[in-house]
């Protein structure tokens with residue numbers, strides 16, 4: 001009975017091991033700086049071009065992602081998942097679709113025992129209108145994800161080294177968690193959106209992962225079942241998005257994100273709304289305190305669907321209503337992005353990642369403290 005109780009306590013503690021990040025950590029999260037400049041920013045600018053599947057623009061953007069990981073995040077493992085398909089508007093030609101998967105797992109864990117927080121955006125752009133850039137759809141979300149994983153990488157390494165240096169008797173599920181980024185191809189329809197003309201990359205990847213079996217006796221049966229939470233970013237980067245909570249089973253994760261948004265605003269960390277007093281009244285994630293009677297509704301078809309149909313838990317970060325002045329219009333270009341909003345999203349996603357991966361105490365907060373003291377002294381003068 002005692003051992004039953006202690007294992008129960010252990011189980012509960014591993015379920016509840018969600019330590020909020022401190023204000024110091026929130027203030028110290030790294031910022032993209034010039035990397036999000038739309039003209040020559042190292043992360044965002046190379047994505048802001050047409051990138052229709054199977055075209056040179058698509059290949060160039062994929063190469064940009066690969067170079068980013070190889071040069072700045074060499075500990076991440078890269079995988080490509082390829083498929084081909086005909087489309088209703090390209091005749092008998094087989095169009096290639098290439099998904100890029102970037103994975104970072106704890107060095108001490110066996111592959112079949114690692115669950116992964118999964119961050120997702122699509123990198124293809126729509127065939128029409130001609131010259132369509134798709135800045136919010138989804139060049140900017142791709143850039144946010146690259147910046148966010150780069151921003152937690154050092155802290156993640158530190159945490160894992162600490163665990164390795166002092167391994168507990170029983171490494172719990174949270175310690176055995178990794179992170180992965182899916183940069184998906186072929187989300188957009190070539191003609192009119194249908195179940196078969198859309199989500200080419202996501203449909204192929206979900207099917208592939210469902211059959212990617214781990215060794216016997218692994219904690220997880222397949223790489224698909226190892227997805228802890230599928231966080232999909234889409235249509236982000238224009239001002240004042242309204243972000244509903246779409247799914248009852250992941251509303252708890254939405255609430256964590258909403259709380260972080262409010263804390264960042266109150267700390268004056270949101271560039272789109274730098275006044276902490278006014279900031280406290282605003283929210284992108286408007287349903288952090290929704291009443292229990294409100295029904296959850298989701299009718300948006302997006303890259304999560306093939307995964308959700310296979311039982312994966314989804315946090316869908318997409319504004320509703322869509323930003324109609326931009327959505328699938330030629331105006332969805334670099335100039336129509338709201339740069340402070342793009343940066344704020346990357347800060348919020350970084351904070352969410354830091355908290356989810358339990359990284360409190362592993363960020364360098366000293367530098368930001370000094371910067372803050374300097375600022376305060378300036379204000380007093």
Ligand SMILES: [Zn+2]
Nearest residue numbers: 126137188328
């Ligand atoms: Zn789209």
